[in-house]
Amino acid sequence: MCSLEKRGNVYILTFVGDGEHRFNPTTFDAISDALKEVEESADAAALVTTNAGKYFSCGLDMKWVGESPHDRFDIGMEKLENMFAAFMKLSIPTVAAICGHAEASAFTLALAHDYRFMSTQGSSHLYMCELDHGFNIPKSMLTLIRSKLHPATLRDVVLGGTKLNAQMAFQKGIVDAAFDDSVGTLQAAVKEAEKLAVRGWNREIYRSFRLAAFPDVVEELDIHVPYRMLASYNF
């Protein structure tokens, strides 16, 4: 489940509840509703996504998938893709405050954010577990991952199945900053979000810049947003 909080112009979306915060239809719907509320809020200026407890999220709920694998795996993939698209389509800057383990599609979700801060507390790691578990990664997810990682880092993450703590993630350019503990990480992420919010960017322009910067992702996630050039300029 997730909770949504507003501090000034900054929204904070937190994955809450016990356990691994895995994604299933209930969580997908909760996140989708939260993002809708954020997008429709007239004075929203930045979003921070974070977590309570030891896990950011371990990805798709494989127990839920296992109850009916023949259709739920595809449904799960589609809902993941819709979720990635929703985050990519947000018209405000997004900061992921990773305060716990982020694995597989949750790691990918963190990559879908504009900025990433990470906590060292509890040896939190980023981990693309698919290689070890014998899964392939769908093209949509790989396109998103590729769009945010350098070639050698991409190789280490996808082909090496490396578990990266905050320091390693920072050194490899996967996260923008690493902090000693979760409280500090969230504080820094909110501060960054406030700095971005103060810039007062035109939201339509911000969204179209993000989408223009990552055209492969837009294509793979089938994101359709009308593109209007120079919305806020008066010549």
Place this chain on the structure above:
Amino acid sequence: MCSLEKQKNIFILRRTGHGEHRFNPEFMDSIISAIAYVNQNAHQASAIIVTNDGKYFSNGLDLEWMSHDKEIRTQAVGDKFVELLAAVMSLKLPSIAAVCGHACAAGFIFALAHDYRFMRNDRGFLYMSEVDVGMTIPPSVMSVISSKVDSRHLTEVMLGGLKYGAQEALRKGLVDSSHESPDETLGAAINVAVEFGKRKCKGEVYLGLRLGAFPEAAEKLGIRSVSVLPSRL
């Protein structure tokens, strides 16, 4: 030409002899055959290490051989080199280039096609010589370079005509580690290969992930993409 051996369930493909290991169709075919054998037996191994004897990893295409019948042989070598790159990118296990000598032009690109690059730092350099020699690089071959070279350094690598020793190559992310001698380089590669073996990952999955990670190269080299259903839930 080249020898293929197995050490601790690691394949080691060695370009033998002290020549420049330049690529002509016959030489490339021998490497491609070795790779085909490795793929058939990938389930028994944890990685492949590709290395060299002597002073050259590879000094590039065999221009001398090509000069004897320029148009036909240039085409033949070009086609065969694409086939070689495709073969390396289609390996069903992790590939490590233990670069124990100069890797120039096609030799450098051949090294880039591998998953990992370890390099000796006592001698030898990586050198994309095409700009100096006046050769163009077709899109198929270029896709390997742009997949593996960080965009921050791509301009310098492609247009700078620089010779990178191991330290500089390491700084620019062109190799993953540097070592004091050929033996140490190979030793380090073997250690890493042993670690890979402990993961016990399936070859089909590994190949699918590599092609998924580098789809432009897969497409331009004509490699059919592999789609793998999850093996367990």
